[in-house]
Amino acid sequence: MKKRLLTLLSAAVLCGMVSGCCISHDWQEATCTAPKTCAKCGETEGEPLAHTWVDATCTEAKHCSVCGTTEGEPLPHTWVDATYETPKTCSVCGATEGEPKQSYFAQYGVDVPDGPVDCTVDYIYYNKEDPETYCRVGDAVFTQTDCYADPADEEGYQNVHLTLTMAMQPGYYYDAAEGVNYTSATFVNYMYDWYTGRKLPTRDMRGDDAQEYAVTLDIDGVSYEVSYSKEVSWEQGEWVFDEAGNATSSDTATQEFIFRIPEGYDGLVYCAYPKREYTELDTETVTGLDEAEYADLDPTDEETEEDKKIIEDQRFFRINHTEIPVREAETGTEDAAGNETAE
Numbered sequence: 001m002k003k004r005l006l007t008l009l010s011a012a013v014l015c016g017m018v019s020g021c022c023i024s025h026d027w028q029e030a031t032c033t034a035p036k037t038c039a040k041c042g043e044t045e046g047e048p049l050a051h052t053w054v055d056a057t058c059t060e061a062k063h064c065s066v067c068g069t070t071e072g073e074p075l076p077h078t079w080v081d082a083t084y085e086t087p088k089t090c091s092v093c094g095a096t097e098g099e100p101k102q103s104y105f106a107q108y109g110v111d112v113p114d115g116p117v118d119c120t121v122d123y124i125y126y127n128k129e130d131p132e133t134y135c136r137v138g139d140a141v142f143t144q145t146d147c148y149a150d151p152a153d154e155e156g157y158q159n160v161h162l163t164l165t166m167a168m169q170p171g172y173y174y175d176a177a178e179g180v181n182y183t184s185a186t187f188v189n190y191m192y193d194w195y196t197g198r199k200l201p202t203r204d205m206r207g208d209d210a211q212e213y214a215v216t217l218d219i220d221g222v223s224y225e226v227s228y229s230k231e232v233s234w235e236q237g238e239w240v241f242d243e244a245g246n247a248t249s250s251d252t253a254t255q256e257f258i259f260r261i262p263e264g265y266d267g268l269v270y271c272a273y274p275k276r277e278y279t280e281l282d283t284e285t286v287t288g289l290d291e292a293e294y295a296d297l298d299p300t301d302e303e304t305e306e307d308k309k310i311i312e313d314q315r316f317f318r319i320n321h322t323e324i325p326v327r328e329a330e331t332g333t334e335d336a337a338g339n340e341t342a343e
């Protein structure tokens with residue numbers, strides 16, 4: 001021990017004489033930024049340690065976990081396209097860019113409030129023999145009277161039941177001065193998909209009538225099979241006569257829809273469409289079935305002022321955007337004797 005101390009001392013003395021440096025170095029361990037270094041005189045020995053590299057990610061460049069030195073750039077993000085719900089998003093780090101995709105209706109700046117359907121839109125009533133001459137415009141009051149869901153037969157699907165009334169006053173009218181009977185009333189409605197604006201297939205209906213169609217909607221690369229049935233029934237009100245001899249009676253149409261939709265699909269849009277001119281009904285031609293048709297939302301596409309006004313006066317409502325009440329379907333049960341009773 002004594003001998004070693006002596007040796008150190010003499011080395012220190014020697015060192016002091018020759019280099020003018022400190023008597024004993026105060027060595028600091030090497031790091032990745034500096035070699036082993038004397039804290040007193042700055043003398044170094046050997047090389048810095050290697051950096052402890054961490055691979056680049058999309059948020060950080062390749063970097064040393066000890067000293068933070070970086071090399072190169074961060075990796076590019078792994079972008080997933082924007083959907084109607086979420087903006088463009090990196091699947092690795094969750095970074096987002098921009099806004100979610102706009103629905104067809106939002107692109108045109110058309111407001112589609114959530115139901116219930118509640119609006120007043122033009123309809124026509126006319127004389128069947130000469131509708132070009134004797135046709136008048138009135139107010140049809142659209143009122144949603146029921147909306148509920150129940151599970152469909154097939155797993156992953158549900159039925160949405162929607163009932164509305166369209167009250168037309170008058171539905172029938174006798175104009176005493178003209179001596180003319182107005183015996184028919186026509187209103188117009190459509191169903192659309194909120195995301196793509198696609199029209200659900202439909203045809204003109206006359207009197208008490210029913211129809212049933214299916215369509216595949218392609219939304220964000222996912223196919224949604226949507227089918228629906230629609231039943232219309234009419235009910236005439238009491239005749240009311242005035243002093244001039246005119247006679248008026250109301251006519252109320254009831255529409256009952258059953259939509260069969262995949263769970264998670266919330267894009268049903270009801271459209272009350274203004275009707276101001278007589279056109280002949282065509283109960284044969286189905287529109288929007290073989291060829292996709294979309295809601296007309298751009299008034300500048302229309303040539304006449306009347307047509308522009310019709311585009312602007314359409315009223316839209318989202319039927320199943322917000323949660324709708326679930327009700328058990330009405331089921332028949334068999335009693336012991338085998339008779340069926342409806343619950």
Ligand SMILES: [Zn+2]
Nearest residue numbers: 032051064067
């Ligand atoms: Zn380092």
Ligand SMILES: [Zn+2]
Nearest residue numbers: 058077090093
């Ligand atoms: Zn990322």
